[in-house]
Amino acid sequence: MMEKQPGPVWVIAEQIDCRILPVSLQLIGQARKLAVELKASLETILLGDQMDEQIQQLFAAGADCVYLGNAPDLAYYQPEIYTEIIVKLAKEHHPEIILIGSTAMGTELAPLVAARLDTGLTAHCIDIALDDNKILEQKIPAYGGLMSITCPEKRPQMATIAAGVFLKPELDESKTGEIIPLEIPDKIPGRIQTLEIVREESEGVPLESAPIVVAGGAGAGDPEGWRKIADLAETLNAALGSTRPAVDEGWTELETMIGQSGKMVSPELYIGVGLSGELQHMVGIVGAKVMVAINNDAKSPVFEQVDFGIVDDCREFVPVLIEKIREYQEKKVTC
Numbered sequence: 001m002m003e004k005q006p007g008p009v010w011v012i013a014e015q016i017d018c019r020i021l022p023v024s025l026q027l028i029g030q031a032r033k034l035a036v037e038l039k040a041s042l043e044t045i046l047l048g049d050q051m052d053e054q055i056q057q058l059f060a061a062g063a064d065c066v067y068l069g070n071a072p073d074l075a076y077y078q079p080e081i082y083t084e085i086i087v088k089l090a091k092e093h094h095p096e097i098i099l100i101g102s103t104a105m106g107t108e109l110a111p112l113v114a115a116r117l118d119t120g121l122t123a124h125c126i127d128i129a130l131d132d133n134k135i136l137e138q139k140i141p142a143y144g145g146l147m148s149i150t151c152p153e154k155r156p157q158m159a160t161i162a163a164g165v166f167l168k169p170e171l172d173e174s175k176t177g178e179i180i181p182l183e184i185p186d187k188i189p190g191r192i193q194t195l196e197i198v199r200e201e202s203e204g205v206p207l208e209s210a211p212i213v214v215a216g217g218a219g220a221g222d223p224e225g226w227r228k229i230a231d232l233a234e235t236l237n238a239a240l241g242s243t244r245p246a247v248d249e250g251w252t253e254l255e256t257m258i259g260q261s262g263k264m265v266s267p268e269l270y271i272g273v274g275l276s277g278e279l280q281h282m283v284g285i286v287g288a289k290v291m292v293a294i295n296n297d298a299k300s301p302v303f304e305q306v307d308f309g310i311v312d313d314c315r316e317f318v319p320v321l322i323e324k325i326r327e328y329q330e331k332k333v334t335c
């Protein structure tokens with residue numbers, strides 16, 4: 001009996017202000033590997049306004065085909081319209097797999113699409129691969145290790161994946177592909193409309209590109225303890241990161257959270273202060289070169305995962321460390 005040819009692998013590309021986000025290219029790079037294994041084509045959906053010039057990047061990253069929705073109404077992400085377009089296309093073309101970035105857009109759009117297609121979705125995957133039966137293993141941190149989630153019955157198999165989980169593929173500018181323009185109705189009905197995007201001015205050094213990251217956790221204890229950790233980051237000209245409890249306590253913004261549901265960072269130096277090294281946080285720093293932890297519990301699991309450990313109360317140790325760093329910095333300037 002002839003084996004059934006799997007449907008295409010899809011990546012939903014994302015743009016902001018006509019710029020394709022790096023996560024879309026990273027996902028195309030990984031999706032290319034899946035498509036080769038499945039002997040399927042790799043297709044991308046790009047919705048926006050005046051996006052023609054950006055398409056080449058998607059081909060260069062590995063896409064065979066781009067469904068392009070170009071219309072003023074699509075310039076900003078519109079949940080209902082985007083869902084409608086993707087669901088209609090998926091019903092026509094039966095993708096095997098759909099990958100979406102775990103961005104603000106992706107984490108909303110993916111469940112909307114999955115629900116309409118009556119299929120499963122794994123959010124915030126930190127790895128994906130095909131098993132021996134060519135089923136997508138969608139890996140997330142759970143129960144102190146990695147858990148593989150599969151969706152063997154329903155199609156498409158859907159996953160969201162954060163920026164930085166996969167590297168951007170090498171771009172092959174000579175590669176081209178097929179562009180399939182989508183017919184977008186003039187006026188698309190929708191109860192929710194994005195009218196404009198207002199950007200929050202982010203303070204300090206951006207986390208994703210920072211050479212040094214200082215991350216604080218529940219061990220900060222209170223806003224005053226947190227301020228000391230933030231001061232350490234400032235003194236080192238580092239980006240400030242956090243664990244979930246620090247965000248939940250309101251000491252810092254969600255944008256600083258590192259890990260499975262937060263950002264992925266790969267600094268030269270990572271300093272974790274008052275945090276326990278839970279996998280959901282640590283998956284966000286796998287790319288860090290040198291890791292240091294400050295924790296008052298010598299038995300904390302964080303010490304098994306870092307290069308250097310300091311057992312001390314961070315509320316006492318951090319101010320002293322800041323003082324020493326400042327002395328060193330001043331000495332360096334006067335030398």
Ligand SMILES: Cc1cc2nc3c(=O)[nH]c(=O)nc-3n(C[C@H](O)[C@H](O)[C@H](O)COP(=O)(O)OP(=O)(O)OC[C@H]3O[C@@H](n4cnc5c(N)ncnc54)[C@H](O)[C@@H]3O)c2cc1C
Pocket residue numbers: 216217218219220221242243244245246257258259260261262263273274275276277278279280281294295296297300312313314315
């Ligand atoms: C689906 C899911 C997704 C998640 N995603 C994320 C994510 O993306 N990022 C994330 O961070 N978390 C995430 N979490 C939460 C995660 O599981 C942990 O609960 C969290 O990372 C723990 O944060 P923590 O280490 O700050 O707190 P704790 O685990 O409470 O650790 C606090 C540490 O501080 C130490 N300490 C206490 N007082 C002091 C002191 N005075 N000086 C020094 N050390 C001190 C303690 O010894 C302890 O080791 C997620 C959880 C789930 C279920």
